[in-house]
Amino acid sequence: MTELTQLSSWKALKIHREAVPHMRKLFAADPKRFDNLSLSACGLFLDYSKNKVTDETLSLLFTLAKESQLAPKIQAMFNGDKINTTEQRAVLHSALRANSNQDIQVDDKNIIPEIKHTLDKMAAFVDEIISGSWEGYTGKKITDIVSIGIGGSFLGPKIVSQALRPYWTGDINCHFVANVDATSIVEKLKGLNAETTLFIMSSKSFGTQETLTNTLSAREWFISQGGSQNNVAKHFVAVSSNVKKATEFGIAAENIFPMWDWVGGRYSLWSAIGLPIALLIGMTRFRELLDGANEMDEHFSTAPLSQNMPVIMGLLSVWYVNFFNAQSHVVLTYDHYLRGLPAYFQQLDMESNGKSVTLQGQAVDYSTGPVIWGGEGTNGQHAYHQLLHQGTALIPADFIMPLNSHNPLGEHHVQLASNCFGQTQALMQGRTFEEALAELEDSSLSDDEKQLIAKHKVMPGNKPNNTLLMDKLTPATLGALIALYEHKTFVQGAIWQINSFDQWGVELGKLLGDDVLARLKADKNTSELDNSSNGLINLFRQQRI
Numbered sequence: 001m002t003e004l005t006q007l008s009s010w011k012a013l014k015i016h017r018e019a020v021p022h023m024r025k026l027f028a029a030d031p032k033r034f035d036n037l038s039l040s041a042c043g044l045f046l047d048y049s050k051n052k053v054t055d056e057t058l059s060l061l062f063t064l065a066k067e068s069q070l071a072p073k074i075q076a077m078f079n080g081d082k083i084n085t086t087e088q089r090a091v092l093h094s095a096l097r098a099n100s101n102q103d104i105q106v107d108d109k110n111i112i113p114e115i116k117h118t119l120d121k122m123a124a125f126v127d128e129i130i131s132g133s134w135e136g137y138t139g140k141k142i143t144d145i146v147s148i149g150i151g152g153s154f155l156g157p158k159i160v161s162q163a164l165r166p167y168w169t170g171d172i173n174c175h176f177v178a179n180v181d182a183t184s185i186v187e188k189l190k191g192l193n194a195e196t197t198l199f200i201m202s203s204k205s206f207g208t209q210e211t212l213t214n215t216l217s218a219r220e221w222f223i224s225q226g227g228s229q230n231n232v233a234k235h236f237v238a239v240s241s242n243v244k245k246a247t248e249f250g251i252a253a254e255n256i257f258p259m260w261d262w263v264g265g266r267y268s269l270w271s272a273i274g275l276p277i278a279l280l281i282g283m284t285r286f287r288e289l290l291d292g293a294n295e296m297d298e299h300f301s302t303a304p305l306s307q308n309m310p311v312i313m314g315l316l317s318v319w320y321v322n323f324f325n326a327q328s329h330v331v332l333t334y335d336h337y338l339r340g341l342p343a344y345f346q347q348l349d350m351e352s353n354g355k356s357v358t359l360q361g362q363a364v365d366y367s368t369g370p371v372i373w374g375g376e377g378t379n380g381q382h383a384y385h386q387l388l389h390q391g392t393a394l395i396p397a398d399f400i401m402p403l404n405s406h407n408p409l410g411e412h413h414v415q416l417a418s419n420c421f422g423q424t425q426a427l428m429q430g431r432t433f434e435e436a437l438a439e440l441e442d443s444s445l446s447d448d449e450k451q452l453i454a455k456h457k458v459m460p461g462n463k464p465n466n467t468l469l470m471d472k473l474t475p476a477t478l479g480a481l482i483a484l485y486e487h488k489t490f491v492q493g494a495i496w497q498i499n500s501f502d503q504w505g506v507e508l509g510k511l512l513g514d515d516v517l518a519r520l521k522a523d524k525n526t527s528e529l530d531n532s533s534n535g536l537i538n539l540f541r542q543q544r545i
């Protein structure tokens with residue numbers, strides 16, 4: 001048995017689970033539930049009143065946090081302790097957005113000056129590109145960026161750029177290429193002019209197959225379009241922690257923006273990996289994004305547990321995963337600009353908490369990270385919300401909506417808000433059999449038919465959901481929102497006693513992929529593997545035109 005399941009709070013929560021009444025009852029009993037179970041921080045407002053919790057639940061969850069040493073674990077992360085123990089690395093994405101007067105030590109060295117230096121280098125570069133003083137090989141201004149990277153070196157820049165579309169300066173367009181499928185890069189390059197296109201190769205390791213292959217193809221395209229090897233320096237820059245490999249690959253040393261091994265890929269948009277964002281919105285706005293995240297770092301590291309937004313959200317998730325067997329969590333963004341966030345949070349959470357051994361190497365005997373999925377409202381209401389309301393799985397939901405739209409057109413936003421709030425209400429209260437029957441009272445159905453249809457119209461309700469609001473989507477509120485989910489992910493990992501910062505699960509696939517590649521390119525059939533893999537490889541070799 002693991003330590004976690006032996007904690008007194010864990011045992012108490014297991015028993016207490018049965019005693020939590022339906023949320024309808026909780027709301028009826030407490031006219032102040034909304035006031036009591038909501039809080040504001042860093043430009044965000046969280047309503048968590050529509051959760052299956054009483055005061056006792058929350059108190060037990062906070063005890064669980066204390067018994068799990070959450071507060072010292074938070075401090076260890078911010079202090080730069082090597083909490084990523086399987087890779088012996090500090091976890092300091094927070095340092096990337098820290099104030100420049102701070103002193104944060106890694107291996108007895110203050111890392112703040114090099115962060116500042118890289119931000120200054122980014123600022124100078126952004127200025128040159130936006131002003132047009134950086135010229136392509138025929139003297140023209142850069143108009144298009146092609147950002148090549150995958151995983152954290154793709155999702156963060158892409159989704160934040162998309163979310164901050166209203167803040168683009170308008171001079172530059174950006175295209176993102178991640179997949180090794182040639183269709184992705186071929187389609188992106190269509191219509192681009194090599195003279196005015198800049199490629200950013202983003203890879204922390206500088207060893208990721210997809211990114212290397214796409215960059216080579218981009219360089220070939222550039223040369224096939226009239227650029228020459230000598231012009232590559234004007235059109236290719238890289239972001240990497242492996243400066244040596246990037247230089248060997250042929251990226252000019254002055255065109256390499258460094259990052260560091262204490263930044264995880266899925267936490268890296270705050271580093272020079274965020275360069276595409278800075279090129280689109282300008283450096284001042286990029287710094288506002290960092291400031292918003294920094295505010296959330298301050299909140300997370302200083303607010304008491306019971307007033308701490310990431311702590312509350314993380315503990316609620318643990319409550320459902322471990323005590324109600326919730327196996328997924330849905331993120332519903334009621335803002336078209338935020339439509340990519342569920343995919344971003346999916347990598348953040350699932351790559352971080354998809355683990356099954358504790359830090360001590362013991363197999364867990366409880367569930368860890370749930371499946372994260374979602375999409376934009378109201379679209380999902382006409383697709384998968386049916387399962388949220390009446391399906392058999394319990395799926396906690398986060399609704400995210402800015403109170404003001406960047407496009408205040410007619411009644412659109414008030415209708416959007418009515419749908420968002422209406423969904424949170426429907427999930428919570430549901431519809432009883434008696435209510436369903438009453439709705440059918442005036443229909444021409446027989447009594448038996450009414451009884452039958454009413455059964456189908458029953459919605460159990462009592463489905464947990466959070467609502468996160470902000471005045472308006474700005475770089476600062478977006479920074480705070482993303483940092484909130486980063487820290488929520490940390491809280492869950494800390495309770496589950498796992499390492500949220502490695503990703504060994506993706507490594508085996510990479511290794512086997514390399515072996516399969518060699519076999520696909522070989523001039524003879526494969527017979528050494530399992531017979532399914534042999535069969536697939538040989539089929540591919542034989543059927544290829």
Ligand SMILES: O=P(O)(O)OC[C@H]1O[C@](O)(CO)[C@@H](O)[C@@H]1O
Pocket residue numbers: 150151152153202203204205206207208211264265266351503506
């Ligand atoms: O930036 P890199 O080193 O190319 O890695 C890309 C992505 O690959 C992963 O390791 C997963 O395969 C992610 O964690 C990372 O963001």
